[in-house]
Every structure is written in structure tokens, then in C-alpha cells.
Amino acid sequence: MSVNIAGMMILSYGTTFNAVPVQSNTITVALENSFGVILFISGTILVLLTSLVVFGGIKRIADISSVNALFMAFGYILLAVFVVITVITNITEISHVLSLIFKSAFGIE
Incomplete structure (x- = not known):
């Protein structure tokens, strides 16, 4: 496995350095570990999807x-709402959390 990554890094060094091989390896390994997807299949799908975007030109x-930015913005807003709701529902624990943070950060415990 690491030989494949090293080979891809050598081939892509002049253009993208290690961004493409390392990130694509991370995605395929995560899919394999989480869902049991075969590395070759997820890698092939990743190459096809990336090719559709890159070879479509600057407009695509x-x-x-x-x-993508739209979905990310909605995701961040939903995450922020989730955090606020969680804090509100656990408001009685705030003092305990803050004291634990300070005790752990400054070595009191």
C-alpha cells in the first residue's frame, strides 16, 4: 500500500506534490474501514469524479x-445550531465544565 502512495507522489510531485495521493488514500482507506468498500473501487470512483470536475474546465x-460552498455553509450553520442547543440543554453543567478545563489546563489536578 505505501509503495503505491510513494509511486503516486513521485508521479505527481511536479504538479500537486502530495495533496492528491495522500488525500485520495485517506478517503479510500476511510471508506474501506467504515463501509468495507474495496480500495480499487473507491479509488476508481474518486478518479472518475475528480476527472469530471477537472477536465470540465474552469467553468465546471x-x-x-x-x-460545495453552499452545502458547507448549511452544514456549518446546522452544526452551530446543534452546539447552541446542546449548551442550552446542559446549562447546569457549564460551571463544572469550565472548572474542569481550568484544573486540567493549569495542572491543579
Whole structure:
């Protein structure tokens, strides 16, 4: 496995250095560990999807990026709402949490 990553890094050194091989390896290994997807299959799908975006030109990259940014913004808003709701529902524990943070950070315990 690491030989494949090293080979891809050598091939892509002049253009993308280690971003593409390392990130694609992380995605495929995560899919294998979480869902049992075979590395070759997830890698092939990743190559096809990336090729559709990259070889579509700057217009397609901009279109995909704008849609991606929209989903990311909604995700961040939902996450922020979840955090606020969690804090509100556990408001009685705030003093305990803060004291634990300070005790652990400054070595009192």
C-alpha cells in the first residue's frame, strides 16, 4: 500500500506534490474501514469524479465549488445550531465544565 502512495507522489510531485495521493488514500482507506468498500473501487470512483470536475474546465470547477460552498455553509450553520442547543440543554453543567478545563489546563489536578 505505501509503495503505491510513494509511486503516486513521485508521479505527481511536479504538479500537486502530495495533496492528491495522500488525500485520495485517506478517503479510500476511510471508506474501506467504515463501509468495507474495496480500495480499487473507491479509488476508481474518486478518479472518475475528480476527472469530471477537472477536465470540465474552469467553468465546471467554479460551478462545483459554488454548490460545495453552499452545502458547507448549511452544514456549518446546522452544526452551530446543534452546539447552541446542546449548551442550552446542559446549562447546569457549564460551571463544572469550565472548572474542569481550568484544573486540567493549569495542572491543579
